[in-house]
Amino acid sequence: MAAEREAPSILGFPHRPEWGAAAHRKALAGHLRRCRDHAGIGPRQAARCINASESTISRMENGLAALKQAEVEQLLDVYGVRDEPERRRIADLVHEAAQPEPWQPYAHAAPPLLRPLLAMEPAARRIISYEPQLVPGWLQTEEYAEIVIRAAHPTRPAKEIAERVNLRRQRIEMLRRQVDPPVLLAVMDSEVFRRQVGTPGVMYRQIKYLLALLEELRCRLYLQIAPLSVGAVGAIGHPIVHLRFFTPEYLPDMVYLEQYEGAQYREKPSESERYQAVLNNLCGVASPAAQTPALLQAALATWR
Template structure:
């Protein structure tokens, strides 16, 4: 029997272990939903095929529930997905989705509200970040990160603080990987370099660290400084992270909005596009990335 040319395909989503388990699970979950829709099968009926509730099917299709290989095979049979290439790719994705998340080695220190961002950022093609108060987490030194984390969690034990520092500082490694590393465009408010975190020595070493990273990661890291003259464009008031993925047809843009006691995520196209426009406007009025090293050298002199 000839393949249905209108049937959904997952072949455009590659098997890339470096992207992490969450990206594979999320892409596969959306694909299963499209396959079910194409087959004209209701969620409740799909649940009967694998002996689960309609709510469980919904969680599976949103990437919020584990995808058991046997259940996926039965659903593919029910949805008449017979193409060997499609099923082979799905098998690969199911296996990848079952692996530990990137934050799991630091599970005791990874805040619940941050885990979705940590899980998905390795799969990003481009990350835009705005930080109005501090050096972005990816770019912090260990001593700077420890002071910031301890200020927010003054009663936490030293071991947990150390784990949180390790989790934060290892995130830069995704920019160093050989296979499809993300590009990070980080925008910081100019006041970040005037706000003393720790001693003057801590600030001096943090700024030297930024200069070293710009030299090392010159094709993966772009840093812009937003002076006070940007006015309302920089008055966002809280950190914002916008993720765009290599395969937008399978993984829609994600926006992370940090709050003092938590975070909010936005994935609807209308919402992610709005924040993309806000960040684009900010990048347009901030000092160009080509001038950042000179600005950092000036900031460094102030902390000698």
């Protein structure tokens, strides 16, 4: 007789408020889908149990719908989830999933296509970023960020520009967390430090800020600079961000691909692995992180 399948468990996903609402919602969404599959119940039957539509179940199981405690408890009853520690952990995750997202204080300024990245990056264990044109957003000074944002959105009102700058500037705070901060590895083309943004003074202060961050955030922030001599390996042309999470069994890798008027996300393992390989190649041909302070000092001298 075949052994009974082991029931899925969510106990491996901790209740971690600092990871943000989206991570809890996404982990719980996948767990609800696994519980339904384990119980042998179809989406339509599950929907009838909470007087909802099949599309509502689909949205709940993809992390796209708000999770209501009463509805989740009803589904757990139908799915045969009786274990009290499991149900307590699920209740904690439902509560955390309902908290404000990091971008919500800046809702008018946060581009909708950027919101999934902003929501998930606090839960990352490791972030790899490639930027061919500019200093990555996490690492920009206020004046550098304002010039870049205003250049991309020249018709936006000053208040919105200021909100976008504040949103961009606050993202670095996750690296200052006392408990399990993400590690950020940022790869930039050497041309980033030759391309003038604003005045020479803006560039000088931006590079000084990078040097200060490297000193402050040791073992949390690594910068690599890719020279033009890397050739085709570095000819990506657009920014890439690859997120890897503390709990990959609940949260798969996420890839963010930025474009001039939009963005795309990739979460299928085959796609995230492909972009991981691209970034690994870039890291391999860029100057080692240990050389970055000297390279930044040399770049600083050109903007005195």
